Structures are given as structure tokens and as C-alpha cells.
Amino acid sequence: xxxxxxxxxxxxxxxxxxxxxxxxxxxxxxxxxxxxxxxxxxxxxxxxxxxxxxxxxxxxxxxxxxxxxxxxxxxxxxxxxxxxxxxxxxxxxxxxxxxxxxxxxxxxxxxxxxxxxxxxxxxxxxxxxxxxxxxxxxxxxxxxxxxxxxxxxxxxxxxxxxxxxxxxxxxxxxxxxxxxxxxxxxxxxxxxxxxxxxxxxxxxxxxxxxxxxxxxxxxxxxxxxxxxxxxxxxxxxxxxxxxxxxxxxxxxxxxxxxxxxxxxxxxxxxxxxxxxxxxxxxxxxxxxxxxxxxxxxxxxxxxxxxxxxxxxxxxxxxxxxxxxxxxxxxxxxxxxxxxxxxxxxxxxxxxxxxxxxxxxxxxxxxxxxxxxxxxxxxxxxxxxxxxxxxxxxxxxxxxxxxxxxxxxxxxxxxxxxxxxxxxxxxxxxxxxxxxxxxxxxxxxxxxxxxxxxxxxxxxxxxxxxxxxxxxxxxxxxxxxxxxxxxxxxxxxxxxxxxxxxxxxxxxxxxxxxx
Amino acid sequence: xxxxxxxxxxxxxxxxxxxxxxxxxxxxxxxxxxxxxxxxxxxxxxxxxxxxxxxxxxxxxxxxxxxxxxxxxxxxxxxxxxxxxxxxxxxxxxxxxxxxxxxxxxxxxxxxxxxxxxxxxxxxxxxxxxxxxxxxxxxxxxxxxxxxxxxxxxxxxxxxxxxxxxxxxxxxxxxxxxxxxxxxxxxxxxxxxxxxxxxxxxxxxxxxxxxxxxxxxxxxxxxxxxxxxxxxxxxxxxxxxxxxxxxxxxxxxxxxxxxxxxxxxxxxxxxxxxxxxxxxxxxxxxxxxxxxxxxxxxxxxxxxxxxxxxxxxxxxxxxxxxxxxxxxxxxxxxxxx
Numbered sequence: 001x002x003x004x005x006x007x008x009x010x011x012x013x014x015x016x017x018x019x020x021x022x023x024x025x026x027x028x029x030x031x032x033x034x035x036x037x038x039x040x041x042x043x044x045x046x047x048x049x050x051x052x053x054x055x056x057x058x059x060x061x062x063x064x065x066x067x068x069x070x071x072x073x074x075x076x077x078x079x080x081x082x083x084x085x086x087x088x089x090x091x092x093x094x095x096x097x098x099x100x101x102x103x104x105x106x107x108x109x110x111x112x113x114x115x116x117x118x119x120x121x122x123x124x125x126x127x128x129x130x131x132x133x134x135x136x137x138x139x140x141x142x143x144x145x146x147x148x149x150x151x152x153x154x155x156x157x158x159x160x161x162x163x164x165x166x167x168x169x170x171x172x173x174x175x176x177x178x179x180x181x182x183x184x185x186x187x188x189x190x191x192x193x194x195x196x197x198x199x200x201x202x203x204x205x206x207x208x209x210x211x212x213x214x215x216x217x218x219x220x221x222x223x224x225x226x227x228x229x230x231x232x233x234x235x236x237x238x239x240x241x242x243x244x245x246x247x248x249x250x251x252x253x254x255x256x257x258x259x260x261x262x263x264x265x266x267x268x269x270x271x272x273x274x275x276x277x278x279x280x281x282x283x284x285x286x287x288x289x290x291x292x293x294x295x296x297x298x299x300x301x302x303x304x305x306x307x308x309x310x311x312x313x314x315x316x317x318x319x320x321x322x323x324x325x326x327x328x329x330x331x332x333x334x335x336x337x338x339x340x341x342x343x344x345x346x347x348x349x350x351x352x353x354x355x356x357x358x359x360x361x362x363x364x365x366x367x368x369x370x371x372x373x374x375x376x377x378x379x380x381x382x383x384x385x386x387x388x389x390x391x392x393x394x395x396x397x398x399x400x401x402x403x404x405x406x407x408x409x410x411x412x413x414x415x416x417x418x419x420x421x422x423x424x425x426x427x428x429x430x431x432x433x434x435x436x437x438x439x440x441x442x443x444x445x446x447x448x449x450x451x452x453x454x455x456x457x458x459x460x461x462x463x464x465x466x467x468x469x470x471x472x473x474x475x476x477x478x479x480x481x482x483x484x485x486x487x488x489x490x491x492x493x494x495x496x497x498x499x500x501x502x503x504x505x506x507x508x509x510x511x512x513x514x
Numbered sequence: 515x516x517x518x519x520x521x522x523x524x525x526x527x528x529x530x531x532x533x534x535x536x537x538x539x540x541x542x543x544x545x546x547x548x549x550x551x552x553x554x555x556x557x558x559x560x561x562x563x564x565x566x567x568x569x570x571x572x573x574x575x576x577x578x579x580x581x582x583x584x585x586x587x588x589x590x591x592x593x594x595x596x597x598x599x600x601x602x603x604x605x606x607x608x609x610x611x612x613x614x615x616x617x618x619x620x621x622x623x624x625x626x627x628x629x630x631x632x633x634x635x636x637x638x639x640x641x642x643x644x645x646x647x648x649x650x651x652x653x654x655x656x657x658x659x660x661x662x663x664x665x666x667x668x669x670x671x672x673x674x675x676x677x678x679x680x681x682x683x684x685x686x687x688x689x690x691x692x693x694x695x696x697x698x699x700x701x702x703x704x705x706x707x708x709x710x711x712x713x714x715x716x717x718x719x720x721x722x723x724x725x726x727x728x729x730x731x732x733x734x735x736x737x738x739x740x741x742x743x744x745x746x747x748x749x750x751x752x753x754x755x756x757x758x759x760x761x762x763x764x765x766x767x768x769x770x771x772x773x774x775x776x777x778x779x780x781x782x783x784x785x786x787x788x789x790x791x792x793x794x795x796x797x798x799x800x801x802x803x804x805x806x807x808x809x810x811x812x813x814x815x816x817x818x819x820x821x822x823x824x825x826x827x828x829x830x831x832x833x834x835x836x837x838x839x840x841x842x843x844x845x846x847x848x849x850x851x
Contacts, residue, residue, distance in 0.1 A: 106707055357526035367735050368734060372733050424551070424842070425843055426581055459797070460799065462804050493793070
């Protein structure tokens, strides 16, 4: 009776280990190609180093077929006229690495980064995920497809041994390999020694001994190997047999929706910039959608020629994953606020938000569609000006024009205020700016005035109503208001609010009752 | 025994050439209307302003057009719908709209031709800068210099002599020499002022407003759109092509939006569903100390969808209903009388 219990406890405390290794070779070249789909069908080389001592550090398959090799100088590379040459961008690589780690984090919270200079490698602890994603082979294919959607071609290997998974991913580039627990040695024996990170001395030694594959290395006697190569020899033998143990050190990839791209040449036209933004936006939307999120706001930062930067933020009323909507909003915003110099680099930083859900009622009033309204408002803003569209919010002040204009949003709920008054009230039409009038006074009251080159006789004048600034603030205004009812000689009726500026002694027509 | 329907068919068949379908009641189309909130006008219009059509409010300034439009918007916003006010002359006063009952959070305000949308800060009491600059100490007779010692008496004399001899020394008008920079390059302020003046031209503002209205109609969802051209002179308003109003009419019908057009002169012609002509108001003189309100009058000039009484044209002219209304708008401070 005790045995199953002990077994169960053993299983719970020591679950079966299973690792999936994601490895992307030629990472600098793949990163550059990721946001430049127009270069996918062309030979492509990435140069690294300080000019003029640049060397080819990464290239695609078409460039390799041309004969381009690692370590070629720029002059040598330029002898291939069909090859496109770009300078390595560490910032773009860092952004792409964080994107891939974040993608790996969607399959398991335990991810270890094993990247080296020009290869991206991460190992995911997928033990216990079978009920979520299915058997390891299905999961491995899912991982590869997800990574491919991000623009990176990677190989995926699944093994119960950490290092065996890494070696298999290195040995089978671009493929999905799954080996059952206990079969590591058989799976590794045909792989060449290059899948191990051998030092030059060790590689030379094994070459002298005639050891070319991991299987041959695994067959070597342990004690004799240690006596000749020390503990390093023992480690290499365990790696070749798939028995090397590893202490898993997980990283915690931060979820940040950021894409950065350094342009090959400075761009001045907005239309050509939008092609680049479109590709970057696609990536952001894909990543947000993988977490069932939508983009709430997008901040675009343009690095300008001359060292400056231009930052704009677009925030629609509701989070959205509609690519056309985002592109249109960014287009309109950049059109209204163009950068002052040529653009060298673009950074898109998005803020995630929950997907909007609105339950509409059968009898609820017809309201504008939020996404469409955002585009409409942006278009109107481009016509009439930035601060001239929105809803008016009154300030708690007696100052003339005491209001501010805020962005217009649609509330689907019931109206806040209830209309209680049924009596018609007179409305005022504010004259902005107030128009000057010439006033003739009689007993310190307006008797007649000239307004819009017409003479009016005052029938009734009510006032003066004096208003001035708040005594607690340095703002100062002091005016006398008169409500006047006037009629011109041709019978034109006028009913308005005359204002006498105390400080300057001028008269102005501020508003008309209509 | 023939039935009633059979007899009706026989009579209609006999009269079909003179009176088509003489005994069949005409199909009645009930067109939706929205109340204005002013009972006198609602009574004349049999319920209110038409939905999905253009209503033109024509009248001079101070004739009550704005009050009616805001009252209508108050009725629309109170049921949770949203509206837009396209302000050609930037004349709307939000305080006034709120006092009438408009829910400002549901009113989109498009201000056209705003010269300076940023609120100008009111004048602050500040001493002029020259008060903080200490006056230069005049040394010597001509600003040159002298000192306590005869040796320093001639210090600064070389700077003082040109001012003494070559400066203007008479009352004759002096020719002003403009610097080359000021004469050739216009200043930034000058460019800004020119742009503002160009924007303030009526036609530029109207173009902005018409484009904005087009966009709002395309977006849909706005139950009422007020195009306020009430302060635009008729010679400008009449220049709007009739095709624009026809397009607006079709868009309003499609999106079931009520378009209110405030003008001084009829512009929309046959595209208008309803034309109301306002007369100049007369002031109420209830109080001697405060302005209490105005009495307005309005007449229906044109009603496109007037309900037809019957499909038989009577021999005599039927009695005409009252197509005019009067109402009084009282200020909030005037009390309840």
C-alpha cells in the first residue's frame, strides 16, 4: 500500500523534465529582414564593426549561395553587386530578442535565455503543459509557427535533457525534433562535434584523434578522457551522451509592446514612412492578440536628422486591434504634426488594453461607432485645428468664455442630466472677438451706439452689472455689462450685451441675444 | 346582394379616369418628428422638427433661431442621443447652452475659423519692465564723463561727441532708416497674423464647416447636426452650391439625422424638409431694472412632407390652419412670471 503513495509523492516532487529549445541562426540578418519584407527574395548581408574595418557577420541563404562568407570585408562583399548590405543594429536585435522571449513566455513561465552573439537560443521548460497544448510534437510545431509569424525562422527541439535539446536544435536547423526520454544518446550520435561549443584546442585534439561525431565522443572511456583533458573532457562526454545536468535559471521577460527600426537612409516623405509603420504595427497587433489584448494607445517616436526626436501619441476612445484604424489615426496625426527634419529611426511603443465589449440595447439610441468617430474627429481636427473640436466643459468662474474644450467621447449610458425646465430661455451668440462700438451716453447710460456701421437708438438699457477678477488671484479684469434693447432707423432690432472695459474705457459688443 | 366592397370596386372602376381610387383612403406615411421643447412651435409643426431631413431656420440676428436650435438639442440629448454643433462663426456660448438644458457632454462642438483657440489669459497687473531697470547714471554734461580728478575729466568724451554733433538736433521730421532685415524678411508674427486673417474670412470658415458636416454625416450616429451660419452674410451663404444641400439631404435621410441650418437667407431651396422664417423679436418690458426676455414669432415657409387631407381635390379651398407661432423666452434671472 505504501509503494503507490511513495511513487506518487516522488512524482509530485520530481516531475518529469521536458525542455523545448528554440534556436534561430543568423539572428542579425533575420532581425533586419523581419521588418523589411521587400528584401526577403534578395541576397542580403549584415556588416558589423567600425568602418572601414567592417566584416560580414550574418547573411541569408541566397547570399551564401552567391559565395559570401562570414568575415568578408566590405570591399569583398561589394564585389557581389546583387547583394544588399546593411549595418548591424544592436537595438533592433535587442527588441527582437525580447519579442521572442515574450513569445516563448506565452507557452511556459519558465524560460532561460541561452543566446550568444549571432544566434538566438532560448530553452522553455514545458513539463506539465501537455494538457494545455497537447503532446510535445504539437507544442513544438505551435512554437515554430508562432515564431515564424513574428518573422523569424527557428528550429525547435524537445528533449528531457536541457543540453541535448540545445544540441539537437543546433544540429537540425529549421526543423522540429522531438526525442523521447532515454533516447538522447541515440538521437545525438550522428551530430557533428560543431554543435558543442568546443574551444580551438579541444577541436584540434578531437580532430587529431579522428573524433568527428558526438557518438564517437560518447564511446570514449571516461577515465582515460579525464586523464587527458581533465574535467572539461568529462563534461563534453556527458554532453555527447545527453546526460549532462543543468541548473535551470529562468528569466522573466517583461511584456512591453515596443518595436524599433533604424532606417537604411533618412526618410522625409510621410507616405513612405507609413509603409514601415504598417509592418511594425502588424507585429505589435500580433503580439497583443496573442495575449487576447488590444492596443489602447500607440506612441511613435521618430529620431530625426540632427539629433532631435519627435514624439506623438495616438489614443482612440476604445482599445482596438483594427490595423486600418490605427494606420489612419497615425497618418492623420503625423500629417497634422509633421516632423521638422528627416527621419532616421522609428520606435513604436504601444500600451495594451482590454478588448472593448459593449452590450447594446435593442431600444438604446443610435450612437456613433467609436472607431469610426475617432477617425472622423481626427479628420475634422486636421481641417479646423487641434483645439477646436470636442465637448465644452464649463469652468467655475465668472470670467468671460470660462470654458475649456475636451476630447469628445461617446457615453452609451443614460443621460446624466434630466431636463426639468420647460420654459424657453434666450440664447446668446458670443462675438469672438468682441466687436468695438461707439457709444453715446446720456446720464451715464448708453443712449445710442454705432455697431457694424449702423446707428442704433437704445430703447432700454439694463445695468451696469459689474464683474471683476477673483481677488485671490493676480488675474485682473474689470468690466461693466449692459443689456441693451436697441432699434436702428430702418427698424432692425438688436438685443445684446454691451461691455465697458473699465481699464481701457472702451465699449464692445460682447454677445447678442438670439 | 352585392357587398360593400364590390360596390366600391364598381364605383372606383367607373370613376377611374376622373378620380383614381376615389373611395380608397390614401396610404398615410407617418414621418418621425422630434420635439423642439417649445410647445407653440411643436403644435404648429404637429410634433416637432422632422427626423432625417434638413430644417432651415431663416431670420435676422436676435430673432430666436439659436434659442430654438439649442432647445431642440436639449430635447435630443436628454434621451441619451448625441448631437453636433458646427459653428461657422464660433458664436456658440456653452453657458447659454447649458442653461437651456443641453447636455454638453453629448454635444460635439466644431469651431471653425478660430483665430486663437487658446484662451487668452486675462490681463495681469504687472509693473512694466522698465521699472526694474535702474536708470543710467548720467555722468558729465553730455553723458560723457568726468571725475573728481581733472585727469579723468575727458573719459568717454569720444562716445559723447558723435551723439552731440551727429544726432537729430532740430524739430524737422527725420527720415527713418529701416534695417535691411525688417525690410526684406517678414517677421514670424506677421506671418501668423496673415494666416489668422485668411482663416477668419467667411468663405474659408464656411468651407471648413461644410467639410466637417460632410464627415459627420458620413460617420453617422449623430441624431442632430446644427450648421450655424447665422452670422454669415447672405451673399456668402448663397454661394454654397445646391448640390451640397442635396447631398446633405440624402445623407440625413440615410442616417436619420436632423440637420438644422441657421441662416439669414434661404439657401437650401428644394432640399429643405422644413423652412421656418423668424421675424425680429420684441423685448419684454416686464421689469425696469433687468432684461427679462424676448417675444419671438415664427412662420412655416415650406413643409415638404405636409400631411395631405385626402386624395380628392375639393372644389372649395379648405380651411387653412395656423402656420405661425409666437413664444416668449424668459431669462433665468427674470423669475417665474
